[in-house]
Amino acid sequence: MPLRIDVITIFPDYFAPLQLSLMGKAQQSGLVTIAIHDLREFTSDRHRSVDDTPYGGGAGMVMTPEPWGQAIDAVVTDQSTLIVPTPAGKLFSQPVAAELAHSTHLIFACGRYEGIDQRVVEYYRPRIDVRELSIGDYVLAGGDVATLAMIEASVRLVPGVLGNPESLVEESHQLPGVEYPSYTKPPTWRGLDVPEVLLSGHHDQIARWRAEQSTIRTTHNRPDLLPGS
Numbered sequence: 129m130p131l132r133i134d135v136i137t138i139f140p141d142y143f144a145p146l147q148l149s150l151m152g153k154a155q156q157s158g159l160v161t162i163a164i165h166d167l168r169e170f171t172s173d174r175h176r177s178v179d180d181t182p183y184g185g186g187a188g189m190v191m192t193p194e195p196w197g198q199a200i201d202a203v204v205t206d207q208s209t210l211i212v213p214t215p216a217g218k219l220f221s222q223p224v225a226a227e228l229a230h231s232t233h234l235i236f237a238c239g240r241y242e243g244i245d246q247r248v249v250e251y252y253r254p255r256i257d258v259r260e261l262s263i264g265d266y267v268l269a270g271g272d273v274a275t276l277a278m279i280e281a282s283v284r285l286v287p288g289v290l291g292n293p294e295s296l297v298e299e300s301h302q303l304p305g306v307e308y309p310s311y312t313k314p315p316t317w318r319g320l321d322v323p324e325v326l327l328s329g330h331h332d333q334i335a336r337w338r339a340e341q342s343t344i345r346t347t348h349n350r351p352d353l354l355p356g357s
């Protein structure tokens with residue numbers, strides 16, 4: 129059963145990259161099907177408007193619920209998971225990507241402006257799995273880029289999508305913390321040499337060096353990932 133993904137957005141062109149590379153191959157292989165829907169196709173007024181001023185005042189505009197209700201109703205089944213990218217959401221992570229990769233149907237509601245009228249979440253929550261997700265603590269102009277990131281992170285975990293499952297094994301067995309630095313040919317580049325140990329063929333020494341480098345890098349860049357932190 130392929131994973132079906134429906135993306136609803138006012139910027140369908142944002143999702144052209146999903147036709148390229150790994151994501152494109154995943155679709156050609158039949159493991160995943162991705163459909164992009166223009167929210168404005170689900171409006172009923174002459175101006176195809178999708179937003180209005182916020183109740184309670186405040187800056188910016190809020191996306192009105194009805195076009196979203198029409199658009200989601202057009203694709204939703206009782207097997208659907210509705211994902212709403214929002215800075216107010218739970219933090220997306222590799223474990224969440226793995227969960228999404230094993231779903232049947234994902235609907236991404238890409239909001240712009242100050243967000244989508246909260247009643248859209250409230251309406252579908254009793255009916256299907258609804259997840260408000262953030263990809264990090266920074267402000268984007270909308271949910272489209274967050275959706276691209278979540279789709280790529282999840283689809284690559286769909287069994288069969290990655291040609292070499294070995295890379296998933298290494299990822300899953302990865303030591304806590306960040307990856308060690310990587311090198312390839314040439315052995316010397318602009319006067320800089322590849323660390324000797326990597327050319328030695330001593331696999332135990334290489335593994336030790338890589339573990340040390342991971343710890344050094346994690347301590348410097350991501351102390352929050354160190355064990356016991």
Ligand SMILES: Nc1ccccc1-c1cnco1
Nearest residue numbers: 213214215262263268270271
């Ligand atoms: N900043 C945003 C604005 C609109 C929709 C999502 C986001 C978001 C998602 N993850 C981080 O930010």
